[in-house]
Amino acid sequence: xxxxxxxxxxxxxxxxxxxxxxxxxxxxxxxxxxxxxxxxxxxxxxxxxxxxxxxxxxxxxxxxxxxxxxxxxxxxxxxxxxxxxxxxxxxxxxxxxxxxxxxxxxxxxxxxxxxxxxxxxxxxxxxxxxxxxxxxxxxxxxxxxxxxxxxxxxxxxxxxxxxxxxxxxxxxxxxxxxxxxxxxxxxxxxxxxxxxxxxxxxxxxxxxxxxxxxxxxxxxxxxxxxxxxxxxxxxxxxxxxxxxxxxxxxxxxxxxxxxxxxxxxxxxxxxxxxxxxxxxxxxxxxxxxxxxxxxxxxxxxxxxxxxxxxxxxxxxxxxxxxxxxxxxxxxxxxxxxxxxxxxxxxxxxxxxxx
Amino acid sequence: xxxxxxxxxxxxxxxxxxxxxxxxxxxxxxxxxxxxxxxxxxxxxxxxxxxxxxxxxxxxxxxxxxxxxxxxxxxxxxxxxxxxxxxxxxxxxxxxxxxxxxxxxxxxxxxxxxxxxxxxxxxxxxxxxxxxxxxxxxxxxxxxxxxxxxxxxxxxxxxxxxxxxxxxxxxxxxxxxxxxxxxxxxxxxxxxxxxxxxxxxxxxxxxxxxxxxxxxxxxxxxxxxxxxxxxxxxxxxxxxxxxxxxxxxxxxxxxxxxxxxxxxxxxxxxxxxxxxxxxxxxxxxxxxxxxxxxxxxxxxxxxxxxxxxxxxxxxxxxxxxxxxxxxxxxxxxxxxxxxxxxxxxxxxxxxxxx
DNA sequence: ACCCTTGCCGAAACCGGTTTCGAAACTCAG
DNA sequence: CTGAGTTTCGAAACCGGTTTCGGCAAGGGT
Numbered sequence: 001x002x003x004x005x006x007x008x009x010x011x012x013x014x015x016x017x018x019x020x021x022x023x024x025x026x027x028x029x030x031x032x033x034x035x036x037x038x039x040x041x042x043x044x045x046x047x048x049x050x051x052x053x054x055x056x057x058x059x060x061x062x063x064x065x066x067x068x069x070x071x072x073x074x075x076x077x078x079x080x081x082x083x084x085x086x087x088x089x090x091x092x093x094x095x096x097x098x099x100x101x102x103x104x105x106x107x108x109x110x111x112x113x114x115x116x117x118x119x120x121x122x123x124x125x126x127x128x129x130x131x132x133x134x135x136x137x138x139x140x141x142x143x144x145x146x147x148x149x150x151x152x153x154x155x156x157x158x159x160x161x162x163x164x165x166x167x168x169x170x171x172x173x174x175x176x177x178x179x180x181x182x183x184x185x186x187x188x189x190x191x192x193x194x195x196x197x198x199x200x201x202x203x204x205x206x207x208x209x210x211x212x213x214x215x216x217x218x219x220x221x222x223x224x225x226x227x228x229x230x231x232x233x234x235x236x237x238x239x240x241x242x243x244x245x246x247x248x249x250x251x252x253x254x255x256x257x258x259x260x261x262x263x264x265x266x267x268x269x270x271x272x273x274x275x276x277x278x279x280x281x282x283x284x285x286x287x288x289x290x291x292x293x294x295x296x297x298x299x300x301x302x303x304x305x306x307x308x309x310x311x312x313x314x315x316x317x318x319x320x321x322x323x324x325x326x327x328x329x330x331x332x333x334x335x336x337x338x339x340x341x342x343x344x345x346x347x348x349x350x351x352x353x354x
Numbered sequence: 355x356x357x358x359x360x361x362x363x364x365x366x367x368x369x370x371x372x373x374x375x376x377x378x379x380x381x382x383x384x385x386x387x388x389x390x391x392x393x394x395x396x397x398x399x400x401x402x403x404x405x406x407x408x409x410x411x412x413x414x415x416x417x418x419x420x421x422x423x424x425x426x427x428x429x430x431x432x433x434x435x436x437x438x439x440x441x442x443x444x445x446x447x448x449x450x451x452x453x454x455x456x457x458x459x460x461x462x463x464x465x466x467x468x469x470x471x472x473x474x475x476x477x478x479x480x481x482x483x484x485x486x487x488x489x490x491x492x493x494x495x496x497x498x499x500x501x502x503x504x505x506x507x508x509x510x511x512x513x514x515x516x517x518x519x520x521x522x523x524x525x526x527x528x529x530x531x532x533x534x535x536x537x538x539x540x541x542x543x544x545x546x547x548x549x550x551x552x553x554x555x556x557x558x559x560x561x562x563x564x565x566x567x568x569x570x571x572x573x574x575x576x577x578x579x580x581x582x583x584x585x586x587x588x589x590x591x592x593x594x595x596x597x598x599x600x601x602x603x604x605x606x607x608x609x610x611x612x613x614x615x616x617x618x619x620x621x622x623x624x625x626x627x628x629x630x631x632x633x634x635x636x637x638x639x640x641x642x643x644x645x646x647x648x649x650x651x652x653x654x655x656x657x658x659x660x661x662x663x664x665x666x667x668x669x670x671x672x673x674x675x676x677x678x679x680x681x682x683x684x685x686x687x688x689x690x691x692x693x694x695x696x697x698x699x700x701x702x703x704x705x706x707x708x
Numbered sequence: 709a710c711c712c713t714t715g716c717c718g719a720a721a722c723c724g725g726t727t728t729c730g731a732a733a734c735t736c737a738g
Numbered sequence: 739c740t741g742a743g744t745t746t747c748g749a750a751a752c753c754g755g756t757t758t759c760g761g762c763a764a765g766g767g768t
Contacts, residue, residue: 016485018724029748034726044746061486065419065428066724070753074419076466083452094447098437101469105479110488111467112430115455125459131370132415134464240653269653296650299594299623372754383718388756398716420754424723714765721758728751735744 017060026054037062064110068133076110077322078135080125080149082142083117091294092311099315100139106316107323109136123148130156137326139163139318143174143208159325161318161334164208173325173334175317179209179291180216182307182340183261186289187220189305189342190259194351195287199232199257201246201271203264210235213263213291232257243270244277251278251286258351259287265294268304268347287348291340302346309340371414380408391416418464422487430464431676432489434479434503436496437471445648446665453669454493460670461677463490477502484510491680493517493672497528497562513679515672515688518562527679527688529671533563533645534570536661536694537615540643541574543659543696544613548705549641553586553611555600555625557618564589567617567645586611597624598631605632605640612705613641619648622658622701641702645694656700663694 023030028051036043036051043051054060064075079100081093101111112135116122126149129135136159140149143164153160154171162174183200190198200217203210214233221228231253234246243266250257251274262268268290272282280286283302290297293308321334377384382405390397390405397405408414418429433454435447455465466489470476480503483489490513494503497518507514508525516528537554544552554571557564568587575582585607588600597620604611605628616622622644629636636642637656644651647662675688 016724019726020724030725031727031749032747035747038726040727042746047746063423063724064486064488065422067726068419068753069417069423069724069755070726072753079467081448081452081455090445090448093451094435094444097447097451097467098435098469101435101467102471105468113433113451113455113465113467114459115452117456132418133370134418370754373756374754384755385719385757386717389717392756394757396716401716417754421756422723423725423754424756426723710768712765712767714763716763717761719758719760722756723754726752729749731746731748733744733746735742737742738740 016063017058019060019062022051022055022058022060025058026050072133073136073326074133075108076112076135077104077319078112078114078129078138079141080114080116080122080129080138082119082122083115084119091296092292092309095311096141096315099312099317100319101315102312103316103319104323107320109319109323111319119148123152126152130158137161137322139322143176144206145208145211146206147208159322161322161325163314163318165212165335165337166208169332169335171331173321173331174336175314175321176209176337177309177314177340178212178337179263179307179340180212180219182291182342183213183216183263184220184223185342186261186291186307187217187224187226189344189348190261190287190289191220191224191226193259193287193348195257195259196226196351197229197232197255197257197259198226199234199250199260201234201237201243201250201260201262201267203236203267204238205236210263217261237262237267237270238264240266240270240273243267244273245270247271247274248277251275251280257286259289259348261289263291265290265292265297265304265306268306269296269300272300272304283346283349284352287351289348293340293343298345300347305345305348306343307340308343310338313338370417371412373414373416376405376409376412376414379412380404426487427490427680428487429462430466430489431458431673432466432468432483432492433495434468434470434476434483434492436473436476437469438473445650446646446663449665450495450669453666453671454673455669456666457670457673458677461674463673463677465673473502477506480506484512491515491676493676497530498560499562499565500560501562513676515676515679517668517672519566519689519691520562523686523689525685527675527685528690529668529675530563530691531663531668531694532566532691533617533661533694534566534573536645536696537567537570537617538574538577539696540615540645540661541571541578541580543698543702544615544641544643545574545578545580547613547641547702549611549613550580550705551583551586551609551611551613552580553588553604553614555588555591555597555604555614555616555621557590557621558592559590564617571615591616591621591624592618594620594624594627597621598627599624601625601628602631605629605634611640613643613702615643617645619644619646619651619658619660622660623650623654626654626658637700637703638706641705643702647694647697652699654701659699659702660697661694662697664692667692 019030023033036048068074104111114125116125138160141163143162165176166172237243237246268288271288275282290304290306297304297306373384377387390402422428458465468479470479492514495517497516519530520526591597591600625642634640644658644660651658651660
């Protein structure tokens, strides 16, 4: 834990170790030191080693904005948070950001955060960020089906990674959780409990995950040998109120479903409310499965059966991918997915309908 | 919404407007342009105007990292988020960060975010951030009583602002919500409802707000003409589980309180659980007041009476203060507080004890 | 008419790096 | 021993700004 002696000498003499200091210490020129540290082939192996050792010993670290002036790269990753999609990302944000910044610093990058309140403001924000070279690449949370950010960055030829997938993968890197697999598994779980009238409340239609999760639900029904009843499907629910409303319309049907799969935990909690309004006991009269793994789910009554997403790990992964993308690795090699973890809790139980 | 024509010309020719371009356009040297834009007194008013107009017209914006190399200032604000204090800050983070970044960009600054998982790692993170000049100043959330961040930055003579106050104000700027006033108001509210046995569950002892809120509670009791019963006071509760535990010990007393004031909403929700465990109906058998204004409070059963904090506005305020601090305004002038807004909901009701 | 300010601006150094260019030294074949 | 080809490095330009310094012209006092 011991760090260099005089990093922060008091007073105005807080001068850093510069590349010239390293050069002087070795009786070399700074150009040689620079090339040695950057691994140029015209520096002998031996001096390269000498330089790297000395740099280490002197605790030398190039000033990122000093190199940026010539190279154009700041060694920083950009993240623009949108205030529009309210509750959707709020609970995850802390974890996600923690992951992002941890991943960034692990790669020697910093994280620059900006915000935008409207969509127009959003791409304007990207524009100025680009113009001022504030970031070498961007992390785009919540991939959308027609994503203006993707269009902009693709056109500008700036590296970016998506949290979520994209129909047109051209130039896209991404990391995503296979929500479709989770939906499928949810249906299988319910089917094994004896449910056959299974409702589905899908998430925000503008997001690319909605289509996938819808497909996952259908795949699950097919695998369980159940017919999909379109009357039991609702789309575009994001908030708790959305969920309450959608669930209301399902529960008030003549033959209501005995189980409901939700693409989003918040929505599942809305289903709880709709059920409470009708004195339906969740876990007994109605089974509910969510997706996301938010805290409130664990504390709900009964605790929500759901799929936990490791948002933190996703952040780390995305930062790592983005740095690789910036370093020039082909984007086809930079697409990864992972699975959510099924968390069985009290909101699902055997079907007692007939 | 029209922006400059060729900000992002495709291909490698995406050259920006530099200071030399502006100089050439005016038949001046770049030194003159620089001094004109920075308001040096040795440039005539007329040319200063000419330069500023032309810079505007050409959409010129100095490259922050190019100036940083000489000035040492990056025009960016640093924010280190601590992963240790879990739930405490999670719900607010999105709003807070939105405020910070909005405030930063409004001042022409960017926001650089780093993270640290332990306290040792925390100050190490600050050290490298300082060494690499990643930020001109720092926003410190959750002021603590003995705050290592304050000591470090004070010693290094680096500008910073606190969200929260500090006992030793030397060199400190801050913005804070007057939680003590809220606590006092909470007691008055309960007293007016007829409560006299009022419990108090305070927040994390390491944070500087705890002492203040404790004083506020006592001030409220004094104002209401009630004696403070030390048996009804609990300290250092931050999470929901903490709250449940503290409430349990209060409710299991021979003469339990008829109302409980909580320094933190999460803790208040823990009180809900403890009450539910004992089939005590909140709002009727027991009144509860929280503080923070988290969403879950509004959705709880019954909705939680609390004090809403405008976290977003706090972020904006802090960023603004920090920029002023960086610009050299004396820190004594940079200390502001605001009040939380009382939100009366269903968790408080008349005392029906006797 | 002369000198001394003062106002205003250009020239040039500088910040901490990167990158191009050319030359010295060292190889190796003939 | 010589000449061509390689390594390996230093010198210097450059990136986009800031800041110091000095000079020229206008103004003011005597």
